[in-house]
Amino acid sequence: MGVLTDYFRAADDGAVLxxxxxxxxxxxxxxxxxxxxxxxxxxxxxxxVLGQLIAVVRRVEWAVDLVGGTPVWPTTPEPGREGPADEDDPWATGPWVMRLDRAVRDTLAGLTDAELPAVSARWAAESEESDTSDGGDLHWLVEALAGLARRAREAGEDLYCWICL
Incomplete structure (x- = not known):
């Protein structure tokens, strides 16, 4: 069983909820x-993984906090980290949605079509998501994420990530 992630654009947190x-x-x-x-x-x-892509695009070293985000779902307060989570706790079971920082949206939206192959290859070389180093299997994803970010920026919307186990 893998982690499912969808990236999408929305006008605001209310529309997502x-x-x-x-x-x-x-x-x-x-x-x-x-x-x-x-x-x-x-x-x-x-x-x-997205953080690795952002690091490649920005030409900086990857760090766990490179992609900032704000939790949107679940709407209940996140419990403290002491002890095991209740099995009915949505923070333990998901799904989870976070609004990504606008700097992430703008980084992806700023990619030109000419840059996509080189960025894909660099991301493939540094990412655990690829078995090849030429980026061919990730090119479609970089292109799709850049296009989504462009549409979000043009519409004045934010990017969100939905995560489910």
């Missing part, structure tokens, strides 16, 4: 018309 309350299965379900414009990116968690 309303859509998640109305449907199960994540922000990109809904048959022919999903609730949000987004990208399925199985296993591309925001802190590590």
């Amino acid at each position: 309303a859509a998640l309350d109305a449907a199960e299965g994540g922000p990109l379900v809904g048959g022919a018309r999903p609730a949000f414009d987004g990208v399925e990116a199985k296993g591309v968690d925001p802190d590590v």
